[in-house]
Structure formats: C-alpha cells, structure tokens
Amino acid sequence: MAEELNMQKIEAKWQKKWEKEKIFEANPNNKKKFFINFPYPYLNGYLHLGHAFSSVRVDVMARYKRMQGFNVLFPQGWHYTGTPVWAAAQRIKEKEPKQIKMMKAMGFLDKDIGKFSDIQHWADVFVPAAKDDFSKLGNSIDWRRSFITTSMNPPYDKFVCWQFRKLKEKGLVVTGEHPVVWCPKDNMPIGDHDRGEGEGETTQDFIWIKFRMKNSDLILMAGTTRPDALYGQTNLWVDPKGDYVVVKVKDEKWVVGKEVVDKIKNQYCPEVKIVEKIDPKQLIGQWVKGPLVNNEIHILPAHFIKSNIGSGIVYSALEDPVDLYELKKIQSDKTYIKNFNLDEKEVKRLKPIFIIKVSGMEENLGESIGKEFGVKSDKDVNQLEVAKGELNKRVFRKGVMNSNCGICAGKSVPEAQIILKKKLVDEKDAIMFYELSGKVVCRCLTPAIVKVVSDQWYLKYGDKNWKKSTHKELDKMKLYPEAVRPQFNYVLDWLNDWACTHHHGAGTKLPWDNKWVIESLSDSTIYMAYYTISHLIKDIPEDKITDELFDYVFLGKGSGKKEWKKLKEEFEYWYPIDIRSSGKDLVQNHLSFCLFNHSAIFPEKQWPGGFSVNGWLLVNGEKMSKSKGNFFTIREMLEKYPADVIRANLMFGGEGIDDPNFDFSNVDLLIQKLKNWADFATTNYKTAKGSKEETNSDLIFQHHLNGCLKLGSEAMENMMFRTAFDKLFNQMQRALKDYINRGHTNQKVINDFIEIQTKVIAPFCPHITEEIWEKLGNKGFISLAKWPAADESKINPKFDQEEQIIEKVASDINNILKIVLEKQGVKKTKAYIYVLPNELNLYNESIDLIKKKTNLEITVFAVNDKSKYDPESKSGKTKPGKPAIHLE
RNA sequence: GCUGGGGUACCGAAGCGGUCAAACGGGACAGACUCAAGAUCUGUUGGCUUAGUGCCUUCGCAGGUUCAAGUCCUGCCUCCAGCACCA
Numbered sequence: 001m002a003e004e005l006n007m008q009k010i011e012a013k014w015q016k017k018w019e020k021e022k023i024f025e026a027n028p029n030n031k032k033k034f035f036i037n038f039p040y041p042y043l044n045g046y047l048h049l050g051h052a053f054s055s056v057r058v059d060v061m062a063r064y065k066r067m068q069g070f071n072v073l074f075p076q077g078w079h080y081t082g083t084p085v086w087a088a089a090q091r092i093k094e095k096e097p098k099q100i101k102m103m104k105a106m107g108f109l110d111k112d113i114g115k116f117s118d119i120q121h122w123a124d125v126f127v128p129a130a131k132d133d134f135s136k137l138g139n140s141i142d143w144r145r146s147f148i149t150t151s152m153n154p155p156y157d158k159f160v161c162w163q164f165r166k167l168k169e170k171g172l173v174v175t176g177e178h179p180v181v182w183c184p185k186d187n188m189p190i191g192d193h194d195r196g197e198g199e200g201e202t203t204q205d206f207i208w209i210k211f212r213m214k215n216s217d218l219i220l221m222a223g224t225t226r227p228d229a230l231y232g233q234t235n236l237w238v239d240p241k242g243d244y245v246v247v248k249v250k251d252e253k254w255v256v257g258k259e260v261v262d263k264i265k266n267q268y269c270p271e272v273k274i275v276e277k278i279d280p281k282q283l284i285g286q287w288v289k290g291p292l293v294n295n296e297i298h299i300l301p302a303h304f305i306k307s308n309i310g311s312g313i314v315y316s317a318l319e320d321p322v323d324l325y326e327l328k329k330i331q332s333d334k335t336y337i338k339n340f341n342l343d344e345k346e347v348k349r350l351k352p353i354f355i356i357k358v359s360g361m362e363e364n365l366g367e368s369i370g371k372e373f374g375v376k377s378d379k380d381v382n383q384l385e386v387a388k389g390e391l392n393k394r395v396f397r398k399g400v401m402n403s404n405c406g407i408c409a410g411k412s413v414p415e416a417q418i419i420l421k422k423k424l425v426d427e428k429d430a431i432m433f434y435e436l437s438g439k440v441v442c443r444c445l446t447p448a449i450v451k452v453v454s455d456q457w458y459l460k461y462g463d464k465n466w467k468k469s470t471h472k473e474l475d476k477m478k479l480y481p482e483a484v485r486p487q488f489n490y491v492l493d494w495l496n497d498w499a500c501t502h503h504h505g506a507g508t509k510l511p512w513d514n515k516w517v518i519e520s521l522s523d524s525t526i527y528m529a530y531y532t533i534s535h536l537i538k539d540i541p542e543d544k545i546t547d548e549l550f551d552y553v554f555l556g557k558g559s560g561k562k563e564w565k566k567l568k569e570e571f572e573y574w575y576p577i578d579i580r581s582s583g584k585d586l587v588q589n590h591l592s593f594c595l596f597n598h599s600a601i602f603p604e605k606q607w608p609g610g611f612s613v614n615g616w617l618l619v620n621g622e623k624m625s626k627s628k629g630n631f632f633t634i635r636e637m638l639e640k641y642p643a644d645v646i647r648a649n650l651m652f653g654g655e656g657i658d659d660p661n662f663d664f665s666n667v668d669l670l671i672q673k674l675k676n677w678a679d680f681a682t683t684n685y686k687t688a689k690g691s692k693e694e695t696n697s698d699l700i701f702q703h704h705l706n707g708c709l710k711l712g713s714e715a716m717e718n719m720m721f722r723t724a725f726d727k728l729f730n731q732m733q734r735a736l737k738d739y740i741n742r743g744h745t746n747q748k749v750i751n752d753f754i755e756i757q758t759k760v761i762a763p764f765c766p767h768i769t770e771e772i773w774e775k776l777g778n779k780g781f782i783s784l785a786k787w788p789a790a791d792e793s794k795i796n797p798k799f800d801q802e803e804q805i806i807e808k809v810a811s812d813i814n815n816i817l818k819i820v821l822e823k824q825g826v827k828k829t830k831a832y833i834y835v836l837p838n839e840l841n842l843y844n845e846s847i848d849l850i851k852k853k854t855n856l857e858i859t860v861f862a863v864n865d866k867s868k869y870d871p872e873s874k875s876g877k878t879k880p881g882k883p884a885i886h887l888e
Numbered sequence: 889g890c891u892g893g894g895g896u897a898c899c900g901a902a903g904c905g906g907u908c909a910a911a912c913g914g915g916a917c918a919g920a921c922u923c924a925a926g927a928u929c930u931g932u933u934g935g936c937u938u939a940g941u942g943c944c945u946u947c948g949c950a951g952g953u954u955c956a957a958g959u960c961c962u963g964c965c966u967c968c969a970g971c972a973c974c975a
Contacts, residue, residue, distance in 0.1 A: 042975055082975060180973070191974045202972085393889075456973090487892045487970085494891080499973040520975060584893085588970050615893095616969080621900090652913085654900090657893060659968065661900075665914075672927070722901090730913065741929085812940040814931070819939060853930060855920075885940075 005675050007642035011767040015135060023781060024140040026073040028573035034070035035574045036062050037528060038581040039590060040077040040149070042520075043126040044085045045106060046633040047133045049662060050617045050624060053650045057614060057721065058581050059139040060651060063763035064716045066140070067787035073574055075145040075531040076134060078127050080152060082520035083191070083505040085122050093117040119506055123148055133634040138643045138766050140783065144535040149523060150506045155537045155545050159530050160508040160523045162550040166601050168512070172460045178499060179203040179267065179434040182451035183442035188503050189453070190442050198440030203450050206433045207421055208311050211236055211288040213255075214296060218246060220255045220288055223310035223433060226392075227420040228413055229317035230292045231405045232353040234327075236299045237314045238280050240340070242307025246275045255283065257312020267452040268431060280307075284340050290315065291429035292406065292420075300347070301340055302326050310435070318352035319395075321387045324366035325378040356399045356413065365391060457516060458497040461596055467492055469599040470592075478610035480579070480719040481656045484587060488611075491588045492595070498522065521589055525597035528608075529554055532574040533567040554602070576605070581612035581719075584657055612719050615659035617650075644765035645670045648725060651764055655722040673733070674768055677761075681754045682775045686747070696802075697744040697845045702791075703799040704735035705753060710790035712760060721764075728760040738803075743848030756788045806846045809833065810853040813885060817854070820887065830857040834884040837862040843883070856887075 018024060026033075038058045041051050055076075062074040091099040092113065103113045115121045127148060134141060151157045167173045180189040181203060207227050211220040220236060238244070243258040249269045255278060256264070264272045280301070287296045297315075304322060305314055316323040327350060330336055337344050354363045362368040373387040374380075399413035407423075408416040424430035440448035460466060470492055479485050501516035508523055510516040533553060537545065540563065552560035553567045560568065576598075582591055591611055598607050616623070619630045637646055648670055654660030712727035736753060739745065754776070762769040762782045773782035813831055820826055831854065835843050843850075843860040850858050863878045878884045 044975090079975080084975065178973080189973075396889085458973095483893070490891055491970085494971085496972080502973080519973065521973080584969055586975095587892085589972075589974085657969085658901095663900075663914085669914080676927085726901095726912070734912090737929085808940085811931090814940095816939050823939090855930080882940095887939090 005678055005768070005771075007644060007671070007674070007768060010771045011136070011138065011643050014767045014770045015138065017770075018140070018781070018783065019135075021781070023783060024074070025142050025144055026071055028570055029071055031069065031071040033073065033574055033578075034062070034065040035073045035528075035532075035577050036065070036579045036581065037075055037531065037577065039524065039586065040079045040527075041130070042079045042082065042084070043122065043130055044088065045126065046635060047130050048624065048634065049619065049632045049637060049650075051133075052137055052634050052637070052646065053617045053653075053660060053662075054581065054583065054614070055134055055139050056137065056647045056650050057612070057719065058579075059137075059141075060647075060721055060763045061579065061581075061612075061716075061719055062140050063766060063783060064787065066783065067759070067762065067785060069786065072140075073145075073531070074139070074141050075534070076131075076139075076141045076143070077146055077527070077531070077534070078123070078130060078148045079520070079524065080119065080123060080148050080150045081505070081507040081518070081523050083502070085119055086504065086506045089117050089119045089122065119150075120152055123152060129635070133638070136638050136643060137634060138647060140766075142535075145531050147530070147534045149508075149527075151508060152506075154542050155540075156527075156530065156534075157508045158545045159527070159550060160518060161511040162547050163523075163526060163597070163601065164511055164518065165547060167459065167597070170600060172463065172466065172600055173500065174458050174460055174497075175455050176458050176497065177452050177454040178456060178458075179450050179452050180499075181436065181440055181448050182266070182453075183444065183446050183448055184266075184451075185444055185446040186442060189451075190440065190448055195448075196441045196443045196445060198436075198438055198448070201436055201438040201440050203434040204437045206310065206435055207424065207430050208433045209290060209315065209424065209430045210428075211290045211297075211313075211315065214287040214289065216286075218253050218255050220283070220299070220313050221311040222290075222313045222315040224315065226317075226417070227424060227430070228401065228405075228408065228416040229319065229355070230290060230315070230420070231401070231408070232317040232319055232355040233290055233293060233297055233315050234318050234323075234350050234353065235297050235316045236288055237302040237305045237316050237323075237326075238283050238299060239305040239307040239312065240280050240284065240301035240303075242280055242305070242312060244278045244280055244283065244307055244312060246278050248273045248275050255313070257307035257309070259308040260311055263433075263450070266449055267434060281340075285342055291424055291427070298343075298346055298350075300327075300330065300342070311433070317355075318350070319354075319356060319365040319391070321366045321370045321373075321375060321391065322378075322384050324352065325370065325375060325380075325384060329378045353404075355402050355405055356395055357402055358394050358399050361394070365395070369394075453499075456499050457501040457510060457513070459500045459522060459593075459596070460497050461495040461593075462497045466596060466600060467495075470595050473595050473599045473604075473607045477608060480581075480610060480612035483657060484584070484611075484613045487587050488592065488595075491592045495588075495592060495596075498593070521593055524590065525593045526601060528577045528580065528594075529571060529575055529602075529606075532571045536567050536570065576602075576608055578609040579612050579719075580608060580610070581614065584613050584615055587613060613657060615654060615657055617653070618659050618661040620664055621661055641667055642671065642767075644674060644768050647766075648674075648729075648761075648764045651721040652725050653722070655720045660722075673729075674765060677733070677757070678768055678772050681758055681772050684750055685754050685776050686751060692746065692748075694746060694749075695744050695845050696842055697739065697742040698746050698749050699794070699796075700742075700799045700803060701735060701739035701749060701753075702794040703796055704738075705732060705756065706790045706792065706794045708732045708735065709756065709760065709788060710792065710795065713787070713790060716763070725761075725764055729757075729764075732757055732760075738849070741849045741852050742846055744845050758782065759785055759788055802842055806843070806849060809883060809885070810850045813850070813854045813856065813887070816885065816887060817856075828856065828887040830859070830888040832886040832888070833858065833860045834863050834878045834886070835860060836878060836883075837864055839883075 036058055038054050041047060058074060062072045066072040088099055100113055103116060131143065131146065147153055147156055149156055164173060183190050206223045206225055208221045208223050209230065211222055213220060222236060244255055245258045245261065247254050247256060247261055249264060249272050253275060261272060261274060283299050284301050286299045288299060289296045304326065318324045318327065331348055337347055352364055352366060356365065358365060369387045369391040373383045375383045375387055395413050401408045401411050401416050403409045408419060425432060434450040436450055442448055474488055474492065500519050500522035501510050502519045505517050507517040507520065510518055548558060549564055551557040552564055553571050580594065594608065619632065622628060622630055624631050645667055649666050650662060653662050708727045708731045712724050715724035715727060758769050758772050759782060766783060769782050817828060820828060833843060840860065840862045847858050847860060
C-alpha cells in the first residue's frame, strides 16, 4: 500500500512546478497551434462555481489538445466595462447601507470598504483573487497575456478605439434614435436588472394615427397596436369626461389627453406646447378623416376611454368586441344619443366592416367571439376583455387581410402591420410611440418613463449585407454541439441595430464623440485577437500605440515598425481562434456580436473556427443563487475539496446544451475512486504477477480498453466531456475490474493500461495524474505527454458476444441455485459445465469470473470427454454458446 | 406570445423504426470479506411466472402512420434559455 495521498498538497506541488517550468506559456513555434478561450468574466466579486465550470471545460479541451501535440494557447482576461461595478462604486461613495452590507458579506472590513468607491480598487482586489482561483483549480492559462478592459488599461482602450474607427469607416456605426426605459431623476436609462421594481417590463410599440378634423386644422391622435384594423375604422372614441388639450407639435396642432403631453415631450417633440384646453363635448359629433380609407368618420363618446391612457383617443373598428358592444348600446339608447347631441341616423348607420378572415370563425369576428365568450352587452366588462384578448391572439396567428384592404389584401395580419407601420409613418399619417409594458420604478424610487434617445450610436446589425457575410461565417464554423445552429441562424436574422454607447459607466469613450461610453457587449467582440499580443504590447510606450500599429498587426497594412513585427507574427500564428466557449445565454448577444464584428473587420481566413455552447450550472439539481444558500465561490470550494475532484465532478455533471449539475453526493465517491486508482497504478506498475503469454482474457480486455479509448477520444474531440469521462474512466475501470476478475493477468497488458488510464484522465484530473506519472518513473510532465491512440485492430465485437455468454452462464447458474434452494432447501457447492471442445479455452480462462459471480467450485469439461459427461443427466444438451450445467 | 432546446425506470442519463423491460453511473436492498466500521467484491432493483422460460404493463399526455414506435407524424401539457441596449 502506498502512503495516504494528500490531494491538496499534491495540487500545490504541481501547480508550482508548472509555473516554474512555464509549460503553459505559449509562444509561436513550428507546431500546429490551437487557440481556445471563453468570455472574460465580469469581476464584481469572487468567481463562483459557474465560472469554474466554464473555465474547466475550456481547460480540459486545452489540455487534451496539448497532449495531442498542439501548441495550445489558453489566455484569460477580465471585464470591467459597464455599469454594475461603476454604480456600486458610486453607491459606496454615497455610503449606501445596502451596498456596504454586500461588501461586508463578501468579507471586507469596515475600514477597507471605503476604498471600493474607486473602480480601480475593485480590479486591484478581485483580479489577483480570480487569477489565484483559476490557478488553484489547475487551469492551464498563459497568465502573461492577462489584462483588464476599460480606460484603466490604456492599450486595450486604444484597441477598442481602433476597432470602432474601423467599423465607422465601413459605415457600420451610425446614429439613430430609440426608446429606452428612463429615470427622469437620474437622467439615464434603467437596465432590466437595475430596477427597484418592474424587472422584465419593456417598452411596447404603439402607433399614433392622425385623424384630421373636418373644417379645422386640428388633428386627433389615436393610439393603437393594430394599424391593420384601420381598414375597418368606423368612428373615433373619446372620453366624455376627459381632459383634452390642443398642443402645438412642430407645425401641427394635435388633440390629445392632457396628461400625455409630457410623453410627447420625452418621446417626440421636446418643444411641445399646450395651446388651449378643449372640452370633449366640442369633439363629440364632429367628423374626422383618417388614413387608408376615403370616408370620413364620426367622433363618439365611450365610457371605457380614459383621456390619460395612451393618447387619450382611440379609433373604433367593430371587429373588436369592446367597440362593437359599446356601439350597440349607443345605437339602442335614444336618451344617450340625445344627451350627446348625436346624429341618430349616422349612429344607426354604423356597422362592422369585414376586413380580416380567420379560419374557423364567422365573418363578423366581434360578434362571433362575443357569442363564444357569452357576452350579452357592454356591461359584461370582464368577458369582453377576455374575448378581446383571445380574438387578438387568433387574428395575429391566423388572420388574413380581405380583398378590401388595398395593398395589404391577401397578406397575413403580422405582415400587414409591418407594411402599414412603415407606410403610415413614411407618409406622415402616424408617428411611432412607446409605452411601458408595466410599472417600472428606478432604484432611486422615481417612476420610470419611456424616453426616445436621439443621437444614439448604433452598430448596424440590421444591415442586410453585414448579415449575409456573417451567415457565411457561421456556415463555415464548427459548433459544439451542432444542435445550437438553428438558434444562431435565427438570431443573426433577428438581430437589429444595437445601441452600442451609454451615458455612464466604465469603459472606453467613443473616439469621435466623447460624451458616450462604449457599452460592455460592444467592446468585447474581437478582443480574442488582442490576447495574441497583449503580453507584448505592454512593453510599447503608450503614446506609440497607434491605429497604424493595429492596422499593421491585425490587417497587414503598411510596412510597420521593427518593434511591431513580433506582434504581427504572434497574431498571424495564433489567429483565428479555434474555439470560443460560452454559456447558452450568450448565443443571442455576445457570440453573435463576435461573428458580426469578425466578418466586418477581419478577412475570411481569420474568422472564428468554432463556438462551444454549454448550459447553466445547477448545484444538486437547483439553480445556484445567493438567496437559496447554494451559492459557492471557487475559493470556498477549494478549501473543502481537491481541485481534481471539483473538475471531474463538474465535467461529469453534464454536457451539450443541457444544464450541467454539480452533485455533491458524487464528491466523496470521486475522491475515493481517484485515490484507489493512484494506489493501484503505483503498486501494480511493473510488479503485478501474471503470465507472459497473451490469452483470450487479455484480448477481451484490450478490446474493451481500445473501444473506450476510441469512443472517449471522439467525445473529447467534440467537447462532450461527460461521455468522455465516463468512457475514459468509469468504463475503463469496469473493464479492468472484469479483467482482474477473470484471473489471468499479463504484466505488459497491465503496464500499458496503467499508462493509458493515467494519461486519459489527465485533462480532467491533472494534478493527481502528474503525481502518478512521476511515481511510475517518468521524467517529463503528463500534461505534455502524448495522448494514446486507440488500436482499432484490437477491437473485435466477437469478444462482446463471448463475454455475454459467460455472463449468461453465470446468471443461469445463480438462477438455478436460487430456485433449488427455495424449492428443495438444498445448498449446492459445485457446478460442472459441459461445453463444446472449441469453447473450452474461453470457459477455462473465465473460470475465476464465474466462480466469483456464483460462489461455487466450477469445473469445465469438453463434451467429448466421455468419462466426465453423463448423457443421461437432465441438465440439457450442449450447444454453441449454451453449455449444459450440472450442480452438486 | 415568439424562437431554440428538453421531458426515459427511485435519481442522473444513453437510446433516435425491429436485436428494448430499455446501456451506463448513483442510490436502495441482499450477500462475501472484516472483531467492527469504511473501502472493496458479487447479486437484485416494473409485475407475474420458469432448472436456466414465457407472458403482461411501461419511456410527459392524447391521437395517428407502420407487420413493427422511447424511436416517425399531429395536437396538448410541462421544464430550461433568450426575447435587446443589459452583464
């Protein structure tokens, strides 16, 4: 027995050796290269187990490729761009109690917390901590190339500026306007996770249609989400008790609800002015003319209209059950008509115009849905709301515009909406308007509004040509797993222009417009290229880092300076990136942005080789969260468990796009298994007893070994690390167990196995395997040893069959034993197995196995051995693969 | 609501037209070893049966295609991720 292993001690030992020998510092040479990494984490605290999963996945691949003889580069940087840390620093400056409590929870002393009011201090604390965590986890990172983002790191800052100037030269950064959820007090947008209340709420697109009043210069603005229904407009609704005003907007006079004036100010026209109040009575009964149809329509009162919601005015289309039943009420109520001074003839004349056909429904949609939901009158408010919602759903999914709908005839409703929005806005018959989908409150407790930000800078991801070349890039790329391709294809088409600048936060200032800071997803799209030179650029004086340098290094433009040559060589050697690995949540933004920016800036030969996408780490089957109490930082895990075990258990937790699960119940088991292996390998290498000749038993074992090795290597290649670990460790161990149980071992076979087994788990458990490797008498690192190739000539399915035969015989014997004992109460101690002569060897070599499984004395006879075979016995007949059995 | 990916025995998970009562790993139960525990090894783990067999019921739910369906098609339920200016 070897002395008890202290895994933690071993890990420190090997980490020191790796560092001393610089074996993970990768420099260009004449070997084939392999460049892999994952997005730099945002360091607003200590790294957690989820980061461990992402990094170890990359590390296992890096180590596997290294053992395959590749020159592997695995660098690691850290992200500081954006608002969270910046805002937290502000809050510490303001001594906000909640933030201070959070810092205390992270373990900082009162006297030190104040220092975190400077974002640089966050980096000073968390960057070394993160490096330490990843190193202790055994990640094979080239730390010389590490860097942080933002203006805290001037060379990187200049790199991002260069990137943006390139994009601008190509016309891919443009200004525009867009709606954001906005805090009027802080005067900045409130991101979804940055709210006091209202997470998940977004801005909703509305369109305000202009209805021009007859014999007047007034325009009534009616808000809607359904421009398609304009073809069926019958009248306008106003709130008879509402407060309406006339406002001057640019050179038009609009009639809107009094309370919506501020919204117009924020979203459309900052100079909007109220001209006068207007009584709704002055509006009711008037005639207006809306777009798309030629007839004029009436203005009618409706109790369900509120002048402070939307624009305060709505147009009516009688396919809507709410409108329909309201009109029915008015038509049948003479006093009402009289009270409002309406023209009875005109009111009675109104009836639904059928503009949309929905399969499975009658022509009169409002009537039809009303009946279905049991609506009797306008008083059934609840049913009406439900019916309206259901109808909208059906219309959106199945509705087709009728022939009376002009340019939209025959189109689906969603298509018609897109066409009409554009047409109406272009022809100045409408403006886009936005509302919050629900209540949002800023952290400063101010209710949020929607603001349309103008002169915002965009990356033109909506550009058709850009999309096209990005698709081409995607098509060429390898995806791990391939199943994510449909999602990528969808996202590339769906992505629209991206607001790439912010008012506040840490980052790089937009080079040509200093009031903007480049937003955090946009400064991280091509920085993998920066890793190739990040260690060298540190030696170049800041003022010598120019666009010419980047042009020369990355694009091969110009003749370049002598001291830039090395940078260019590094870039051209390492680029493109071979695999970028990330969580599935980043498919729709970061990874897709990475594709877009590469296709814009780099030539085709430097487009990424592959993306790997994985799920989100669960702990004991649950999402990791601080509130659930199952949140683990890497450092606290490393205090309790060996890195090799954490690594292996993470990788065995899951693969592909499914969420992997870190199951604590496996941890002790894994520690035991690894220690057992270390013990077995070191005690049996070159000392095990056994024959020299190769027997059937050896062949069966080698069959399994090579089978596992083949499947395991394939899984490694595809980053399917659960399968890989299963084949390369669990299954191989099973094969070894069976081999030993057979009782015929061979020293050379055992030696080979020990070497192979130790090597193939090295990417998962690098420390303990280094230790074993050293104890076996090897001089170099196992991290640099050659990955074993499967010997396919040793794989022969016939061995599987033979094994099954032996299994079956053993299980048959057990079955019979049980029955005999139950029925007759007799205990048997010996079994005689009668086999065909050509099977004798197979059985004799497996005799120990059968013994072990049955706990009997076993004797095997060939059937031609007449002296031992009693044909009168009721044990049955011997056939190929099916021996006769006799128990005594 | 939309887009993509899932739902398999106690749990995790393979299988993607017949060789499937369903690999593999945990767990549980029983046995061997041990003074004992742990570790290790062996067996059992849908039901009923049988001197080594045969049958029945199962792979989210409900239908369908087929001589044959976890495996293909349709509808539904349900879980995960994303749905934008945000890391």
